[in-house]
Amino acid sequence: MADAVAVIFQQRRCRRRKVPIRRVFNARISSIVVRDLDFVSRYRLDRVLFQNLLETVGQTLEKTYRGGHTIPPDTQVLVGLRCLAKGAFFSEVADTHGVSRSSVCRIIHGFVDAVIYNVDNIKFPVQRDDQMSVKRGFYRKCKFPNIVGAVDGTLVPILAPTANEESFVCRKGFHAINCQAVASSDLRFIDIVAKWPGSSHDAGxxxxxxxxxxxxxxxxxxxxxxxxxxLRRYLITPILHPSNENEERCLHRSGGVLPFSPGKSCRFFLACCKLHNLCIDNNMPLPDAIVCADDQGIQQNQEATRPGLTTRAQYIQLP
Known part of the structure; x- marks a missing residue:
């Protein structure tokens, strides 16, 4: 208590004398001092995968800040992973890692850009061999042939933007961006579209x-x-009122906001998808699944083509 009072009086004397107040930070954290057990819970990656990511984005993160002081790339990666993994306040992340709050703000945006530009693991299978591998995965799980992915849109809440604010209000009444994702049978993202405002319909x-x-x-x-x-030849949708067990077969797996502009929020979403694929490729265990009622209120899309109806009928007749 006495030490805290002394610090306050010292700050008051500095203000009266117009002497710059020296900021005091906690000791800067290093990946070495974090226990293996705590590493995954804090950053969603193990130590080996962290080192691989550091080698991938480290050169991009080597930046010199004002005054000639630098923050090591490994600290920047830890800060970026902590923000994306926990959604914590910048002040909390700053105190934990021994940097300032303003540095956390700069680091997180630089880290997201580094992941987007250096991690290339979201690719739709266009080669026949790649397609056959993905199709076999879906066939083993649901006995559907020729399926390369499951597509859906998700609404990511954001702060109300200053420009075109009304276009970002989604059907549920909050500001969001509508991000389309295509996932394979092993839950990897193989295609991402993150640029549309929340008022956009998934079909659009x-x-x-x-x-x-x-x-x-x-x-x-x-x-x-x-x-x-x-319903299309290449896009199979469920029957609204199934009459038998075959028609009921389908795949379906379904708090705060991103405090950034729509463009930055889209980049954050894309970076998280790439980090997710990185974890899948390195056999990192998935966190507990969160079931969201994101499809409530969506009306049945009645638009269907004759090839689409024919293709769906063929899937219904499969054993």
Missing amino acids: VFDNSVLKDYLEADLEAVLLGDSGYP
Whole structure:
């Protein structure tokens, strides 16, 4: 208590004399001092995967800050992972890692950009061998042939933007961005579209994606979607009122906001998807699944083509 009072009086004397107040930070944390047991719980990666990520983005993060002081790349990676893994306040992350709050703000944006530009692990399988591997995974799980992925949109809450604010209000009444994701049977992301405001419909996002153009030209690749998407030859959707067990077969797996602009929020979403794939590729255990009622309120999309109806009927008749 006495030490705290002494610090306060010293700060008051510095203000009266117009002497700059020297900021005092906690000891800067190092990856070496963190126990292996705590490393995964704090950063969602183990120590080996952390070192691999550091080697990938380390050179990009070597920046000199004002005054010539530098923050080591390993500390920047720890700060970035902590922010994305826990969604903690910048002040808390700053105190934990021995840096200032303003440094955390700079680090997290630099870390996200470094992951986006240096980690390239979101690729839609266009080669036949790659497609066959993905299709076999879906067939083993649900006995559906030719399925290369499951597509859905997710609403990521954000702060109200200053420009075009009304276009970011989603159907649930809050500001969000609508991000489309395609996942394979092993829960890897193979295609991401993160640029549309929350008022955009899932079907509209898909219709304006490059993926749709590719699927129209590919006669063998098929996606699974929910009832918000139109039924197509290459996009199978569920029947609204199934009458038997075959028609009921389907795949379906379903707090705060991102305090950034829509553009930065989209980049954060993309970086998290790439880090997720990195964990999948390195056999990191998945956290407990969170079931979200994100499809409540979506009306059945009645738009269907004759090839789509024919393809779905063929899937219904499969044993």
